[in-house]
Amino acid sequence: MTKQHEREPIINIQNVEKHYGSVTALDGVSIKIEAGEFFSLLGPSGCGKTTLLRIISGFDNPSVGTVFIGGADMTDVPPNERPTNMVFQSYAIFPHLNVADNVGYGLKKQKLPKEEIDRRVDDALKLVDLEGYGPRESHALSGGQRQRVALARALIMKPKVLLLDEPLSALDKKLRETMQSELRKLQRTVGITFVLVTHDQEEALTMSDRIAVMFDGRIAQIDSPEGLYRRPISRRVASFIGVMNFIPATVIENTNKILSLNIKSLGQLDIKTSSALKKSEVITVGIRPEMLTILYNKSDTSEYSFNASIENASYYGDMTYYEVFIEDTDIKATVSMRNTAGRPVLEIGSKARVGWGKDSITIL
Amino acid sequence: MSKEIKSSKALPNIWQKPKFVPKMTPRSWTGIALISPPFAYSLLMLAAPLLLVFLLSMWTQNYLELDRTFTFANYKEAASEKLYQVLMIRSVVISGVVTIVTVLLAYPIAYYIAFFGGKRKSMWLLLITIPFWTSYLIRVFLWKVILGYNGVINGSLMGLGFIEEPLTFILYNANAVVITLAHAWAPFAILPIFVSLSRIDFSLLEAARDLGDGPLRRFFRVTLPLSMPGVVAASLIVFIPTVGDYVTPRLLGGTNGLMIANMIQIQFGKANNAPLGSALAVSAMIIVASASIAFVLLNRRFLKVKG
Numbered sequence A: 001m002t003k004q005h006e007r008e009p010i011i012n013i014q015n016v017e018k019h020y021g022s023v024t025a026l027d028g029v030s031i032k033i034e035a036g037e038f039f040s041l042l043g044p045s046g047c048g049k050t051t052l053l054r055i056i057s058g059f060d061n062p063s064v065g066t067v068f069i070g071g072a073d074m075t076d077v078p079p080n081e082r083p084t085n086m087v088f089q090s091y092a093i094f095p096h097l098n099v100a101d102n103v104g105y106g107l108k109k110q111k112l113p114k115e116e117i118d119r120r121v122d123d124a125l126k127l128v129d130l131e132g133y134g135p136r137e138s139h140a141l142s143g144g145q146r147q148r149v150a151l152a153r154a155l156i157m158k159p160k161v162l163l164l165d166e167p168l169s170a171l172d173k174k175l176r177e178t179m180q181s182e183l184r185k186l187q188r189t190v191g192i193t194f195v196l197v198t199h200d201q202e203e204a205l206t207m208s209d210r211i212a213v214m215f216d217g218r219i220a221q222i223d224s225p226e227g228l229y230r231r232p233i234s235r236r237v238a239s240f241i242g243v244m245n246f247i248p249a250t251v252i253e254n255t256n257k258i259l260s261l262n263i264k265s266l267g268q269l270d271i272k273t274s275s276a277l278k279k280s281e282v283i284t285v286g287i288r289p290e291m292l293t294i295l296y297n298k299s300d301t302s303e304y305s306f307n308a309s310i311e312n313a314s315y316y317g318d319m320t321y322y323e324v325f326i327e328d329t330d331i332k333a334t335v336s337m338r339n340t341a342g343r344p345v346l347e348i349g350s351k352a353r354v355g356w357g358k359d360s361i362t363i364l
Numbered sequence B: 001m002s003k004e005i006k007s008s009k010a011l012p013n014i015w016q017k018p019k020f021v022p023k024m025t026p027r028s029w030t031g032i033a034l035i036s037p038p039f040a041y042s043l044l045m046l047a048a049p050l051l052l053v054f055l056l057s058m059w060t061q062n063y064l065e066l067d068r069t070f071t072f073a074n075y076k077e078a079a080s081e082k083l084y085q086v087l088m089i090r091s092v093v094i095s096g097v098v099t100i101v102t103v104l105l106a107y108p109i110a111y112y113i114a115f116f117g118g119k120r121k122s123m124w125l126l127l128i129t130i131p132f133w134t135s136y137l138i139r140v141f142l143w144k145v146i147l148g149y150n151g152v153i154n155g156s157l158m159g160l161g162f163i164e165e166p167l168t169f170i171l172y173n174a175n176a177v178v179i180t181l182a183h184a185w186a187p188f189a190i191l192p193i194f195v196s197l198s199r200i201d202f203s204l205l206e207a208a209r210d211l212g213d214g215p216l217r218r219f220f221r222v223t224l225p226l227s228m229p230g231v232v233a234a235s236l237i238v239f240i241p242t243v244g245d246y247v248t249p250r251l252l253g254g255t256n257g258l259m260i261a262n263m264i265q266i267q268f269g270k271a272n273n274a275p276l277g278s279a280l281a282v283s284a285m286i287i288v289a290s291a292s293i294a295f296v297l298l299n300r301r302f303l304k305v306k307g
Helices: A049-057 A099-103 A114-127 A143-155 A173-190 A201-207 A225-230 A235-240 B002-010 B026-057 B073-080 B082-116 B118-128 B136-147 B152-159 B174-198 B202-210 B215-243 B247-252 B260-268 B274-303
Strands: A011-020 A023-033 A038-042 A064-069 A084-087 A161-165 A193-198 A210-215 A218-223 A245-255 A258-263 A267-272 A282-287 A293-295 A304-315 A319-326 A332-338 A351-356 B060-062 B065-067
Touching: A011 A049, A023 A049, A023 A210, A023 A218, A038 A049, A038 A201, A049 A064, A049 A084, A049 A161, A049 A193, A084 A143, A084 B202, A099 A114, A099 A143, A114 A143, A114 A173, A143 A173, A173 A201, A193 A201, A201 A225, A210 A225, A210 A235, A218 A225, A218 A235, A235 A245, A235 A282, A245 A332, A258 A282, A293 A332, A304 A332, A319 A351, B026 B274, B060 B274, B073 B082, B073 B274, B082 B118, B082 B174, B082 B215, B082 B260, B082 B274, B118 B174, B136 B152, B136 B174, B136 B247, B174 B215, B174 B247, B202 B215, B215 B274, B247 B260, B260 B274
Parallel strands: A038 A193, A038 A210, A084 A161, A161 A193
Antiparallel strands: A011 A023, A011 A064, A210 A218, A245 A258, A245 A282, A258 A267, A293 A351, A304 A319, A304 A351, A319 A332, B060 B065
């Protein structure tokens, strides 16, 4: 007889609340994180993401709710007895110890033979590309090296879950981008569940398997990066993840799963949908800047198009972002264009025809 | 002939004007004016008396006259005389014990204020300075009242029936000196330890916890090593002045609690041998300095303390 088990999540947070006096930092948060996942908690500062991470690590206790890690109730277990390890925002490298002693810090307690510790420290340093750095003094390390030491120090403990508290925020842009892909690679190599806290949507999108977007102590949406970008469930999520143009629209009809919309000043269109919007309801539709195209030639065609005047142009080298006013309205839209051959940067104040398609519309 | 010219060229001409002549601008006068008072002060109040003591220690007292011929005889006497040896060793031992006791008692207080003081940190620090609001002499006499034959401790213990006869090992000996000095110097030990503890980045303590340490292990592996600069500073601040303490052993030390400073005072006073007193003072200074340097170096070596 074989039992069909649903895969047990490595972290199961059930209905967690955290109150500091009259301030509510977390309000009814429930998350299940699968083993081996790269999971990000994304949100603006003060949204409770760090508090949630500290509750997973054991440095804070929830006021209400339960935290299961690896199937066991860990709600009241102190951090030193949890199968989690943390990479701190400040890296928290012990200044009085050299690199090898920092990395081997957690092993010392396990009463392993010295050779075993040395071997595992070397392995861990190799894993983060710091081979031979063992005898270095920790205060002589650069920011990127400190972060690698912090990673090695946590990974050597072979935790079930590695917690990362804004680990890249102290690095400069170039190094941050390198570390993003390295962290992702590292996570695939070791196969440990990573839980990352970040306020940087780009960081979350490029690294994660799944992202939980948090606002005001609540989970707004949990989805894959693509799902979040393509199907944000609210205006707030949509504008937090990337840029989105919001245009008001009115429902003309909603029958047989075909929604007829009158989008202000852009005209009427029909979309397949399963939503239960009613006739003459006023809604917002969203469209990403890259879904809008400036039609340079008169012969260029598009499913739909509108005339616009260019309000502003920001040149990024590979891309140009245009702020345009839809003609005869006060609706502003952002259009992003790749600067390929035959696409000159348009002058501010000039007119342009902008094309779009109904598949790129998101109903919010 | 041409050779001669060449060699003379290579030699520096000392009669030539130096290339760099400091120009006295109004700014540099301001600078000199600013450093002059502290410079004059340290010259007059620190360097001059010290120099005088050095000189005096190498002269000889002939009843009422000072023989100004240079000699090391005073140092020889200071080093070889049994009584001076005993007093010197006792001074260093008592100071050492005072230092250990003071730092051991100060550490938990500093720890409490640094980590649990919350918003009341400055209130706690203010309370610690309260003993300084009265004269040191009064505090010494108060300890006499507390530790004495019919004092507070003996009175209470006898009244409660714990002891039949008054305890005598707590006054007029080295113990009394240690107790009084440890109390007097506590704030000087608490403050530097408090400062070094407050400087510890809290995430380091969390990291230690995260890597598996319980509170006790974490204390010995992170908190204590990182607060060692404060402990070293506290030890030196207590040790250096207490070796030369004079009032406390005089009033509470009895005969077995006398220290080297009392002997120096006797030499300058009753014994009328200022040169020998100076030699004793300089010897004490050298011993304290060497002990302190050794202490700091040992700490560097074994605890990797970086000041």
